[in-house]
Amino acid sequence: MSTYLYGIVAATHPARVDGMTGVGEEPGPVRVIDAGELKAVVGDVDAALRAKRRDLLAHETVLEALCLQGAVLPMRFGVVAEDDEAVIREVTARQGEYLASLSDVDGKVEMNLKVAHHEDAVLREILVEDGGLRRLNEDLRERGGTPDDRVRFGETVAAALAEREARDAAAIVAAVEAHARGQSDGPAVSGCFLNRSFLVDRAEVENFEAAVNAVSRSMGEVADIRIRGPLPPYSFTGAAQPA
Numbered sequence: 001m002s003t004y005l006y007g008i009v010a011a012t013h014p015a016r017v018d019g020m021t022g023v024g025e026e027p028g029p030v031r032v033i034d035a036g037e038l039k040a041v042v043g044d045v046d047a048a049l050r051a052k053r054r055d056l057l058a059h060e061t062v063l064e065a066l067c068l069q070g071a072v073l074p075m076r077f078g079v080v081a082e083d084d085e086a087v088i089r090e091v092t093a094r095q096g097e098y099l100a101s102l103s104d105v106d107g108k109v110e111m112n113l114k115v116a117h118h119e120d121a122v123l124r125e126i127l128v129e130d131g132g133l134r135r136l137n138e139d140l141r142e143r144g145g146t147p148d149d150r151v152r153f154g155e156t157v158a159a160a161l162a163e164r165e166a167r168d169a170a171a172i173v174a175a176v177e178a179h180a181r182g183q184s185d186g187p188a189v190s191g192c193f194l195n196r197s198f199l200v201d202r203a204e205v206e207n208f209e210a211a212v213n214a215v216s217r218s219m220g221e222v223a224d225i226r227i228r229g230p231l232p233p234y235s236f237t238g239a240a241q242p243a
Contacts (some may be wrong), residue, residue: 014070
């Protein structure tokens with residue numbers, strides 16, 4: 001068996017994991033090992049661990065439980081060491097770095113926003129706002145136009161949509177960033193023009209959510225704004241991942 005690492009917390013963190021099971025074909029108990037001024041939250045796994053949905057959810061569940069109890073450095077899925085001693089060596093060797101990272105996220109959580117346009121609604125608004133594009137659309141509907149005409153129209157619409165996405169993304173970020181300590185772009189998500197995470201003080205979470213709801217109402221049916229959190233600060237502890 002190998003040792004699977006979920007996250008790292010300070011020695012003063014409660015790290016209550018009794019009764020929790022983790023990842024693997026035969027999920028074993030989640031446990032805590034001491035490493036100087038830190039603790040590592042671990043479990044036992046087969047070396048041939050695969051990223052199944054159940055395991056991804058188990059990994060996330062452990063980290064969210066730790067986050068509710070205090071600051072945690074969440075590890076990416078699949079961090080496996082030879083044994084407990086290897087984990088202890090890694091954590092103690094980088095103790096200062098890990099303690100600094102924990103200090104940076106202490107009292108904070110991650111809030112993730114994903115935003116997508118409702119295509120029909122935003123295209124209607126674009127045509128209302130842009131008289132030239134609207135007339136071109138009406139002209140094509142009336143006379144059909146050549147294939148080249150339709151291609152040029154499609155390119156013009158795509159450019160207008162990209163400009164609208166950039167404008168709406170900037171407006172959404174401006175509406176919420178005052179309630180955050182930091183922000184980080186996430187990977188591109190199909191159908192979404194914004195995927196961004198914010199580092200938010202726990203005391204500011206309600207204000208952050210209120211700001212998101214306010215901007216969502218102001219955009220009406222044009223955009224779908226999805227908020228997820230509070231989460232462990234996945235997007236703000238990347239440099240603290242073990243080798």
